[in-house]
Every structure is written in structure tokens, then in C-alpha cells.
Amino acid sequence: MRVDGRDITVTGSLLQPLTRRTNDILRLAMATLFLATVITSSLITRYEWVALERSISKIVGVLTPTQSNLVYLAYGIAILALPFVILVSLILSRQWKLLGAYAAAGLIAILSLSITGNGIAAPQWHFDLTDRLDTQLSQFLDDPRWIAMLAAVLTVSGPWLSRRLRRWWWTLLLAFVPIHLVVSAVVPARTLLGLAVGWFVGALVVLVVGTPALEVPLDGAVRALAHRGFTVSSFTVLRPAGAGPLLLNAASPDPDATAVVELYGPNQRSGGAVRQLWSKLRLRANETAPLQTSMRRAVEHRALMAIAIGDLGLASTSTMSVAALERGWTLYAHNPKRGLPLDSSTDDAGVQKVWNALRMLHDHQISHGDLRSREITVEDGAVLFGGFGSAEYGATDTQLQSDIAQLLVTTSALYDAPSAVRAAIEAFGRETVLTASGRLTKAAVPGRVRDAVPDAKAVMARARDEVKHQTGADQIQAETITRFTRNQVIQLVLLVALVYVAYPFISTVPTFFSELGTANWWWALLGLTVSALTYVGAAAALWACADGLVSFRHLAIMQVANTFAATTTPAGVGGLALSTRFLQKAGLSTLRATAAVALQQTVQVIVHVLLLILFTTAAGARADLSHFVPSATVLYLIAGLALGLIGGFVSVPKLRHWLATAVRPRLKEVTDDLVDLAKEPKRLGLIVLGAAGTTLGAALALWASVEAFGGTTSFVTVTVVTMIGGTLASAAPTPGGVGAVEAALIGGLAAFGLPAAIAVPAVLLYRVLTCWLPVFVGWPVMRWLTQNDMI
Template structure:
């Protein structure tokens, strides 16, 4: 119960009051928070530990040589000095942390000490498990490399790992004397371990990163005391600035990491809040919009900003992680510069620190709603024109906003536009940054009211020439994260914006702008090449090249190599036959060679389809017909494959040769009938039928009209069907020549069935290039057909070497060339 008229309430709850009796309406503050910086440091420690393990595994002689140099260098040190250092470190490495813990307990900070002790216990247990169980169970390799001289000492040192975890978890920020004392004892302990030869440099480095990882991991898992100042502290900071807040409330829409308070202030002690004219403000009116910057929130979204900074060609270099002081200065300077440029923005009235963990910026409170909150029918042409005029003021003063989304434009109650959220602003911006602002605002408005009105109102203010220069920058990579997410629901919006600008300026000739330092597919290429090398090297290493060179008949090897090369010409003809548009033969062949590289990171049936579709789109074929053309070629290839398998299966089964039959015709008939019965039973289930229908429709939608177009051109039809048959013939010749290269021989009908069966399994297998499935099927089928296991294995290795592994480097070169020419 409180007395009537008492306005003082408890801090941290709605209606909380500052010490001076200022009511602050805000939600309860959490006692503990998980700070993103702890997660980043934990990840950095894990990466450091992995780097140490990698280093000692590939540079064992270097690490052992470093240890030898340290041991020989300290051998001449006085023994008494080493003894005193060992004694001091053994005592101090535990005494200093214990003294700090006692000091914290004396100041009633027991929870902090308890969390640090938990981290120390976890580190102690982990090092014991590693030393007593893991090393004896799995000696050798990396673990032995961590141990000096190969003796059975511990690779992780139990005497300092818990201390490092304790120091990390307890946090000694702002206590330089304690930090110096603690890390001096840890360093002295490590040094004495090196001189006594019971510790190695690599083991100490691994111990350091292990302790740091456990300390930061525990801090993030348990959380740290919330350092963000409550509203009462913010009001106290305003009072120190000479302002007299009388009440405050956290404004809706702001997250805990980006807080905004509406504050009513009085001009004299005890006076009621008044507006700029001196009239008393009605209840609920605010005069200040106080933005609070929290130190721990500065690392939020750090990974995304680092990725953006590394990938995106900014007009000026930026920083992924800014200090609290730098963020405060940047937003203050931008606010003053925007106001000086004549753009409408809330006036900055005060700036101040709030303790050591936060800072505030007090802006003039402007009642209104954000542009993103307005319904489309309230966004009038007059409002749009006003928005563009505010941007024009920034453009003339060479100021870049960088965040012109719906939340960055405040529409006042009088219908005027104000620019807010200036934390990412830039002064003296370059041309690229200014043009990017126009592109961002164009897209933001087009998402709300359509590209026609957005372009028309922009042209009326900025001019058609300015918009013409923005056309090359209308790329997804140039836009903010939220805008890119919104474009997923309207994928052709950027195209429609470009079309509207071109209609205004038909003779536009804007040079393309490369906004990315590298593209995601470049990273995919690097990963694919690394993955290919990881797989290729062991595969080639398993082949006895000396035996192949001595026993193989090189005439047949060259024949198989030539047949493998013909497959790329056949694949190109197959694609060209089902595309009514004219395609250059040379470049189409290069695309098929590049597909041999792509299929190492994608299933065989997926990689070729994706790269051919991309190639057709780059060649001027619209997306729908491009997908339909590739689908038509795939459909005809599948039908031809099935027909050939059935025909040659019957021929092979009914033909008696000196070798063992692959399968009798009766068996083939039974298998086909069984498959037909199973397929019919599965399709009788409605859910299965719906799934199959949906998949087939998505794969072959538009294929029939495309086939009709091809049927009208006998030349195209012959090219497509001829390429399909030539592709099968070339692969069969390659396989048959690989068999004959090692003295084997099979009827050509049997080789056809073996290849068609293995190729079907490889296409269905989810592994890149059909790895494993094709080799197993080919080896088994060739063995059943009458070849010895040794001959079948050698032939399969040669066949896969020519058709899968050797084309990797030429495929990568073709892929890189086509990317540089923007053909894929």
C-alpha cells in the first residue's frame, strides 16, 4: 500500500521512478543477459584451438624445434632463479584468483564468483578426461604432437586450464592491477613448464584456448548481470545535463537493445511540462525522444556486418564493430549534418554517457508514425514528393543515410516526412553511396505503393538523369537485409522498377556496376574445388599407376579418352536440339565441360540441369522457356534411356555367348512386371499420387509446348535426338575401350546394358557425380557378365578417371571463364 499522492515506485517495473521522483514506465529488466560478445569470443577460442591442432598436425618438426630452442635457451639460466620462479608460480597461480574471489565476496558479488568456479570445475574435468581417458585410448597423431618429446605427459595442463577458465568467466574488466597479477602468474607457470620440459608450446597454446573457450562458453550459457542502465539512470543523466524530466515511458516498437524513451521535461523546478510556445502539454505528450545506445548491443549482428563489409564494395571503408563512443559520435555528427543540410529531422538537444555501459542521445520528440506502419491508401503523392525532397537535401550536401527503409522515415501528424535512424549515416559520401540511397528508397517505396508511383514521384524531384544512373544499382546485393527478404515475395519488382525508369529515359546507357568483391558462387567454386581435390587425391592415390602404365593397352586407352571427349559434344547437341533459339556450338560445349566440375558438388541429375538453365537465361532465353527447354532435353533423354535399357536387356538376355549372360529375358520380364505392379500400387494411394504429380509438374511444366516448337523444326529434332543417341554411344564406347585396355572383352550389347544400368543408379544416387553408386554398379555388373574382379575393377577405375576425375580441372577452367564472360 502507498500513500495518496506518492509517485515513487520500485525501479525496474512499470511506473518506476528515479531517485528524484521521476516516474518511468518501462517493462521489467532481466537480471541476466546473454551478451553476443561472449558467443563471438567463444567461437574465436574454438577456432584458435582448432588452428593449434591443425598446426601441430602439419608442422610437427617446427613445433618440436621451437620447443628445443626454448629448452636449450633456458638451460643456462641460474638454477636458483628457476627454483624461485617455480615456487612463486605454483603458489601465485592459485593465490591471486582466490584473493580476487575473496574481494568479490566481500563486495557481495557471490554469483559472479560462483559462475567463475563453475567454469573452473568444468575446465578441470575436461582436462582430466582428456589426459586420463582420451590420450590413453587414442594415442598418436595430433595428441602425440602436443606432447613434448613423445613422453606420456598431459597435452592439456590441469594446473592452469581451470585458472584461465576462472579468470575468463569472472571478468576483470576495469581492474588492470588484478589482470596484470593474474596473467603474470599464469605466464610464469607456463614458462616454468617449458624450462622443466614437462610442457610444450603447442600444449600450452591448446590449454590457453581451451580455458578461454570454457570460460566464455559458461558466461554465455549462464548469462552475465545486465549492465544496461534502467530508465531511472537515463533520467538521472538527463538531470545532470540541466534538463528536468517529470515523467518518461519506453516507446513501443523499440527492442531492449535499441531503446527509446518519450520524456516530458519542465523548464523550472516543479513546473508542469510545456511545449515550445509555453503552453501546458496535455497528458501523454512528450518533448524528448531519448535513444539509448547500450555497449553490449554494439556486437549484435556482427557476423552479418563482417560478411557485408567483406563482400560489398562500399563507397568508403566501414567498420564491422564500432565502440560505444564511436557510435555516439557518428550518430551525433550525422544528426547535426542532416539538420544543417536543410532536411527535416528531429533536433538533437543533448548527448551524454549513462555510466560506463551506455550513452544517450536526446532528440526533439516528433509525434507521428513510421512510413512502414502507414497503410498504402494514406501514402499520397504529396507525401512521396516530400520524402524525395528530404533525400534531395541529403544528396546536395553529400550525406548518405544507408538505412532508408520504412522505419527510417517518420510521417508526422501534420503529414510531413522526417528522416530518423541516422546511426549508419555518412558525411562527405561518395557518388556510389549517394546512388545506393536512391536505389534503396526507390525499392522501399515500390514495395509499398508500386514501382509506377515510386518512379514517377522520384523523377519529379530528382530528375530522370539521376534515376537513370541508379538503374545498374538495382541489385539485391545493394539493398538492406529486410528489403531483400521482402523481395522474395515480389521477385520481379526490381525488373519492373528498371522498366519504369527506362520508359522515362529510353536512350539510357548506364554502365554496369560491380557491387560485390566476390559472389557466393565464387565461394562455392572454391569449396567445390577443395572438395574435389579432397576426393580426387585419395581416389587417384589408390590406383597403381605403374601397373596401369605397364599392363594397359594404350591404343584402347586413347580410344576411351576420345570417346569421353565426344560426350561433351553430344551433350551440347542434345541441349541445342531442344532450344528453338540459336546457340553457339563452341560455348555450349564449354558449358557441358563446366558441368563436369559442378556435378562434383551436386547429384549428377541436378548439377547439369542447373548450369544449363543458367546458361540459357544468360543467352537471352526467358526463365520459363529456359527451364522448359532443359526439361524437354532431360525428358527425352530419360525416355530414350528407358527404351534402350528395355530393348538391349531383351537382346542381351536372349543372346547366348561364350560369356555368362547378364540376365535371362524371363528374369527381365519378371522384374519389369514387378516394378509395374509396385508403381501401380503406389500410385493408387492419393497422397503418393499427389506428390508424384506435383514433382513431375514442377520438373516438366511447359515441356510439351517446347517439344511442339521443336517438332516444327526437323533440323532441331534431329539435332536433339542425334545428340541423345550419340551421348549414349560415346559412353558405351568409352566403357568398352576401358574393358579392352586390360585384356577383357564383352559383347557390345552387354556393355550397353551395363552402362545404362549404372548410369540410372548414378542419376538416382544423391551423391555428387553418383560417387559410390556408379562404381559399385559397374564393377558388379561387369563381374557378373564374365570379367574377372581384377579386370572389372581396373576398367571401372579407368572409365571413371576419364569421365569424372580428369575433366575436373578443365571443367573448373571452363566454369571460371564462363563466369568471367557472364555466360552462366
């Protein structure tokens, strides 16, 4: 590289990784969202869209037919000439390497809208202009492929051209919508689709090819350093631009003079802003530094903090230069870091020196915010700090407490927890350390600090225990850091899911209530009682699977909350997770709790299948069971899919390895549990009775609901219908099987000859007794279990 008559040697690659081009990724994401919006709105509101445009066109279409023809002709010429004007501009600006991207974007955009089932389709004009200028030129405004090509090449070429030209050309392209309205014509939906496809294709090509912002202005960096009296002779790339800045080592003719140059590109600016915004949304406002709206301000802040901390004699670097460069880049140059990292010089710097250095920072109301061992160095026994990207002058108490928690983690890992806590108390005092230790949690300690420490969870636990021991505190109340706790998020999701799954039921409430006037409430009361007893059976089965190591009463109460969790999550996944969590909180290990729940579910499935076979045989062949049997096509499809899955697992080595290492041990574990269970008849009998009671109790509740509306179906047939409905509930993708269960139960009862006038309200009453009432009761029960630390 030659700058101002001098040759500067550059060693290393300056290319930024594809996955770190934040601007290009955001552009592609917005283009994808726009394309999805256009497709969705076109499919859903196409006719309303056309009607709206016609009504608007009648209002703004004030031109006469002659004037409309002239406007349409002029705009058609401009649209036809636009791609050639862009091409000439690229040639005049000598952007030779961009010509390939220009051509690729245009061809891909045209081909993507030309491919049909019969191959590549030729242009087909479909815009009705019978009362307008009928020329081939005017039809360019209608062809979505031409609009897509224009949008694609403009997206690709725009970053390489002047901002003024880019704005004018985009305005010209997007003007096709108002111009159509002014000339009293309707914009075809396909034309907007062409615009969306073109932008998407262009954004994708830009991501691959790159923009001028990726070209590093090293010549500007050389001049900025020369202005500060540092003459650059060579650059060595220490780290390409990625998650952090482009890091370079700058050498000069003076062998004793070197500098570290950090170059922040536009992608760092947008990526950093996105990360800061996410932190603001996820954490409270006083947990994070103020949002920097520009990269230059962020770099300036870091340089000024280095100067401020350097005045205290605690900075490992000193600022040399900060400058704004071309194409949105910002330079930050400083002297090489002094001293050795703390993790390799713990003998030279005792833990007390580290804490005393932090105390000096805090005495001047400065927080560091990034107290990893790599940002702390030792020179001649003195502790120095580096980084300063998260440092704050005039820091809040929250930020100061966060510093103490971070340094507790770092020093506990480097030295030991007793020494670290003792030094912290000596430097800051008992109460301050005790308050700050409430932030020794995963949410409070930044991820970069936790990642720098081996087994950070265990380190934080040891530090908390040592703080309690040395301060004499009974417990440390964890500080609430996030705006929403994990339990609150889970409960919010469950409530939203509950509203979603309850909507189909709510829509049938008026009809259902009109039928309730004819119901026999004694039968309904019997169904409710039986439904309540099923929770006792489920609790008994799980209690026996857990070897009676948990409270049966609390286990029965948990089953009510389990209904809420299982109903608001697909396939009852939430119920299984809640049962496992309850057993863990009750004192069982994670492995034992998981095994107990798996054993209960296995026995439940076996009992369910055996009862289904038994009662189906008892029901006889007189009933019409075609409602439950899928069509031959569906059966063939299922069989083919099953055979394909088996063949895939047998032929693919990774899948075979997964079966051998993940599935087979768990299957063997469940099989061993069943064998051991068979050796304990009493325990096995209790589990089987509990599982059978759950299934038969649900069937008895449905039979009572049928009897409540005057039905005469036998208990055997109702049991068959209930078990098939339960099977569909576990397979249906909707939470709680809503929709699938009701349809299966109503169809099953009709197959056994029950009139729809009785089957429909009976099934709805059954679902109220066994699903919706327990769900609404389960919500406060689950909150009670949470408050008492049982889940």
C-alpha cells in the first residue's frame, strides 16, 4: 500500500467474515420480512386491496386521458432507461468488479419470477390499459420481472454510488405506485411482488459480494497517526473485524515505538447498537451503560475513560488518537498494553492488591464493567486495568455493585473463594460486599465474564457461600436483574396459550349454555367427582414410581397444576416437565426424577393400549368404527413414512450413532425399571391401578355427561371412544388436543349411534369437567406451588 509517497507493508487478511456483516444481514432480514408481508397480504386481502386502490384512484386521479397518456409515456421511458443509466454510472466510476454482481442480481431477479411448472415463461402482459396509451413501452411498468430487475440492480449498485443518485433512483422506482393512482389505474399485486423479490435478491447478492464499507481505509489511519506524530511503516493484522474491531499492530521506523490500532467499521456500529438495544430490553435501565447512537461517540467514550483512569495511574494503555475515517470507519489507537495478564501473574499481585485497585476506581465514582482477567494486568506489582468499553464515569450504585460481583467471580476462580471474599470485605466493607453478592447470578454477571471462568456456576456458588460464611448472613437474596423473571415469562406464555386454545370453546359457549337447561345435574356432579378422583389415581401412580419418597398430598395437589401446564402446551409436554421439576424440588436427583416420570408414562401407555384392546373387543363388531380408521391413502402414507424413517436411521451413520448412544441407553433404562417393577407386585399393582383409574375415570366422566343429557350409550362403548380421543389428544399439535379431541369424541359417539343433539353438549360438558375447570383451578394452584418453592 502506498500513502503520500511512502510504501506501507500490510501483513494479514483484512476481509470481514460473512456472518459478521451486520448491516448486510439486517438489510436482508428487512427484505425477507417485506417479501413475506407482500405475499401474505396479496393472498389474504387481494380483492380488498384492489377495491381500496380503485377508491383512492377516483379521488387522486385528476388527470385527463391525454395528460395521463403523457405522464405514463414519460415514466415508461424513465423506467426503461433506468438500468442502463445505472450501468453507465458504474462504468464511469470504474466499478469493474461490480459488473458481475450487477448482472447476476438482474438475471436472478428475472428468472425467479419467470420459472413456472412448464419451464421459463416469456413476458405476459396482464395490465388492462384499454383507455390508456396502448404501447409496448407502457407495459414495462406492469411486468413484475422488470420491476424486480430494477430493484435488484439498484440495491446492489446503490452502496457504490453517491447518496444523491441513490435517493433519486429509488424515488423514481417507487413512484410507480402513486403514478398509477394519479392516472386512474390499479397497481397489480404482482408488480409489488416484483419489487419485494428484487430487493430480496439484491440484498442477498450484496451480502455475498460486499459493500464499500468493507474496504478498510488504512490510508486514512496512516494520516491520522502521522498527525499525532506517529509515522507508520507497516501494519500487521492481529484479528480481522468480526465480533470486535479490526485489530492491527502498527510499527514505525523507530524500533521502540509501536501502536495498537483498532478500526471500527459500520457493521460494528449497527451490531453494537443492536446488542445494546437488546440489553436495554432484557435488563433494567440502570444495569447497562447509556445507549451510544454512533460508533464514533462510543469510541470517544472509551478513549476518554482510558485518559481518566490513566490519570489515576490504573490504566494499562494510553490513548494516542481517535479519528473518523472514510466509509463510516472510526480509528482508536493506543499504546500496547503494559504488564502481564492477571491469570499468569497471581504471584506478583496478591488478591488484596486487585481489590484495592478497584476500590480506588470506585472512590472516584468510576465503574469498569468488564472485569475479566484478560482486562487486568500486573506491572512491577501494580494492578492496571484495560478495556474500558463498558466503563462509566459517575457510575450508579448498581454499576459499582456489578463491578464487585464480577471481581468476586474472577478472583475466586484465580485465587480461591475465601481469599477473594476476605480481600473484598477488607476493601469495601461487610455490608457493601453482602449487597453486591446478590448479583452473583447468571442474569447479573455478564456473559463475557462468565465465559472467561471455568465452571462459572460453581465459582459463583462458592463465592456466595463464602460471603454468607464471612459476613454471618443466613441467606443472600438474589437481586432481580431482568425485567421479567423466568417464571413470569413461562406463566405469560402459558396464559397466552390458554387464551389461544380456549377460543374455539368460547365460540360455542352460547349454544352449550342453551342446552344446559335440559341437563341432569346429578349426573354432572358425578362426572365432576370422578374427574377429581382421577388426580388421586395419577398421583398414586407417580408416588409409587418415585418409591414413595415425596409427599402424596402435595403430589395430588400438583396434579391439578399439571392439568394447566399440560393443557396449555402441545402434547402435554408442560405436564411432564412440571412433574419432573416437582420431584426434583422434593429431593430426588434429576436422573431419578426423570426416570420416575418416564416409568409412569410407560406404564400409562401400556395400560392404555391393553384397556383399548380389551374394551374394543368387548364392544364387538356391531358399531361403525369408520370414523376412527383413516383412509387407505393416509395409511399408505404413514406406512411409507415409517419405512423411510427406519431406512434413514439404518443407513445414515450419524443417526445410527444417535440411536446407539442416546436412545438405546434410555430405552434400556426404562426396560430395566419395568423388570425391577415386576419383582415388586404391590408397587406394580398401585401403579397399574393408578394408570387404569386415570383412563377409566375419564371414560366414566364422559359416560356421566352423556347420561346427563339423556343418552343411553353403554359404558364399554364410551370407554372405547374416550381412549381413542385421549390418543388423539397426545398426538394433536394443538395444546391440550383442543379441536381434535372434541371432533374425535363427537364422531366416536355418533359412530355408536348416539344422536348429535346429545353427543355435542355431552362432549362439551365432559371437556368442561375434565379440562377447563381444572385448568382455571390449576393456574392459582401452580402459583401457590411456585411461592412455596415446590416447582
